[in-house]
Amino acid sequence: MQAVLDLLTLLVFACVMFAFYGLLSLSKRRQRAAESAARLEQLLRDKVAVNAPATQVESIMRDMQSAPLGNVPVVGALVARIWVNLNLLGWRKTLKARAIMFGLGGFFAGVLIGRDTPMPWLFGSLIAVFAALALFTLFYRQALAKYHKQLRQSLPEAIDAITRTCRAGVPVSNAFVLVAEHLSGPLSVEFAMIDHWLRLGVPLRRVMQDSTQRVPLAEYQFFAVILIINQEAGGRLGETLDRLSATLRDRHELQLKILSKTSEARASSKIVSSLVPAMLGYMYINSPQDFRFLLNDPTGNMVLLYAIASVTLGLIINHLMVSRVG
Template sequence: MTSTLSTVMVVGAAFTAALAVAGLAYVLIMPWPVRVPMQRRRPGVAPKPHPLHRAFIAVTNLAERRIRDRSTPAGSQLLELAGIKLRPEQFMLRILIAAGVAGLVGVIFGNIFIGLLLMLTVLLVHRLFIGLRVSKRQHHFADQLEDSLLLIASSLRAGHSLPQALASLAEEAESPTAEEFTRVVNETRVGRDLGEALETTAERMDSEDFTWVTQAIEINREVGGNLAEVLDGVAGTIRQRNEVRRQVATLSAEGRLSAVILMVLPFGVGGFLLLTNPSYLAPFVESPIGYMLLVISALLLVVGGLWLRKTVEVKF
């Protein structure tokens, strides 16, 4: 009797397992049923959004209006210079949400001090992120400048005028050169002087080489001459400067890497100790002396970072 019951239980378990496997295979293999969109079933009637979705949209719009009232044109220009395709209020709303989430995580897994520290870190990191995006974009523009001048010179030799050559460059170049010269072309089409538009671009990109190009174009427009040959000469000078710049970057790479390691090392060691042995770092947040030591450490870290930056920065 017992053996018969055991056999029945084994068969039942095997049958149940086979049925589960078959059901899983059916779910994974068989296609999902096609749902006809609401627009096709009832033309002209859009599906109503979920109440939670409507509430989220309302809160987001309210926050964007409040931030938009306090935003400045400089913030919009900075985001545009960094190549971030968001409005200032949208970007700030995302930063505030990220800061709130970071603070909540810090309070849950630590204390209020850690939560405030994480919120401040998020607010500071976003400025660093924008600065890095701007610097990277300006660096790409400088690297593409030589090819841009050669393309302009080729268009001029083909019989095109300077505005036509700039328009051709805006269509064929890569980002960010295409975006910046598209701005120049659009500004000249609405009546702005070409020299002023080019000077503004040189200031936006913080490019000394492009400032020389602008001056060369202005001189050529005043006195005349073969602009294509002038641009070829400027492109050759920029090529030589880029070679020297790359050589300097190669020679200073070790120093810059050492600076990055020395700046990141305290945060890495502190984070590791915070996860493995929180009691070891507890005295820093339990007494006024500990807070004072943290502030002094942060100041020394900032001074050391600025010192290392000046040490490995070579200007020529």
Template sequence: MLFILAGILGFITIAGLGFAFAGGDSDAAKATKRAQLIAGGGERQAAVRAKAAANTPDARRQSILKALKDQERKQKKATLSIGSRMQAAGLAPNVKAFWIVSGVLGVFVALMIVVMGQSPLVALGAGFAAGAGLPRWVLGFLAKGRTTKFTESFADAVDIIVRGIKSGLPVHDCLKIIGKECPEPLAGEFRTLTENVAMGVPMDAALEKMYERMPTNELRFFAIVLAIQQKTGGNLAEALGNLSTVLRARKLMKEKIKALSAEAVASAFIIGCLPPGVVTLLTVMSPAYMKPMFTDPRGHMMILAGSCLMAMGIFVMRKMINFKF
């Protein structure tokens, strides 16, 4: 009995010494360790949940909406830039030369008005309109025509990519086919795209440069689809096929709206051209009758007021008949 008691006491003594030298976790330390374990597990679970949530349709939809908003801001900035308009028109982006030509044209028109015997105020207004307005209008007209040609053939280009992918061709080869077979300016833009990609430029960066040269909604959708497919994966042929369907539906809707608004457009055009046309005819048929309008200061004020009112009316009518797609 004494031997057993001595053994128990020896065990307790050795255990106490080991605990004293080795140390033990306090309740606070144990609680801290448990909290760290729980937090670590929570972080891992949160990461797993975030990754799973990123693959949901709502998350992809939010990603697409964010990309669309970013592209819309870039498009607005590009639309206001003279260099971007010149690129969209197929011209070299030489902004300095554009302003030089505008200034020379404005001075030439002003001098012609002065030589014709008009007042310096009228010459100044005509020179400003010719220098600041006419070149911009011509540039916008060229850019709009080239952009329209690009948009009309873009759905066919997307179909070429879809058929090429389904037949086993890489995307880069499909882009080369578009550069060879499609009409201009679509072929030229895609040739530039394939050349940039061949030189080592990433596809998203090459599409961004292409969008700067041709800021259209169709190209923006195409770039977003490729960017999301590269990040999340999936069936690219199916995604581009759906995009082609959407683009053709947009084109059909555009033509339908154009047909429905043709009467309003014609009315706005006639109303806008009628006052200047009447003034021109009266000046040609009866110069003596219209001479006070161009020589008397009161006639100058009437011309100025009429021009301002006409500009406001044309602006309002343009807003009424201009539809964005």
């Protein structure tokens, strides 16, 4: 029991530290977001609305303004970004069904594990909430990674289309809508959003900075920086974009080589990370007394905490080694 109380104290301390540093890091970001929201609201009041049917772009714009918990100081920006990403991923139509499935998964985990703890109601509820959030995070990150992969693969083609349009004499501010009409994939929606803000009078620098927040890829940041510098300092945009497109294709080939070289390390990390839940599940089914020993006995708590800490440390070291190679 003392080990459980120590664990709860450690978790409370960690939450307080994370909240403190989160407030420090988000203070300036909240101020910039508030200024941006005020400016965009003023622009939307002053400008005449574009006569166009309701599309995915307008839906995303409404989501950016009406995200749940958007006014909460600490988690508002994070929730708003997740809310927009859910629309980009196409999860909004099935969000209730997904929430029910994640909730049921967390409920069953809380019932199965929490009934063997010293305080079934308390620990069962905490385990249920944690399991539901873990399931949502796992599937959300997988879907977002797939979405970013599609963006990364279609970016060179989009840059080539922008290059051809600019060489034909079309200004950059008018090229996005022309390219978006002939693109397929998520970048067409992003370019349509860029054109939407440009027609409202928002400067290109601010539009591209906001776009890099929705598309957090290093390759896309290079593209945005080139457009901003070209607008402010001039230069041969076509040649610069051609070199960027060739560099991105070479970078993609290099990434494929890196993935092949680090496949063994990544596979081993996945195997190691799956051993702990697999062994706990096997112990829960075939040896429930030993499983209760891990949860109810102080010595079992120490063994469980040591196992979790050692495996977590090993996975972090493995991840850092693979990231350094990449």
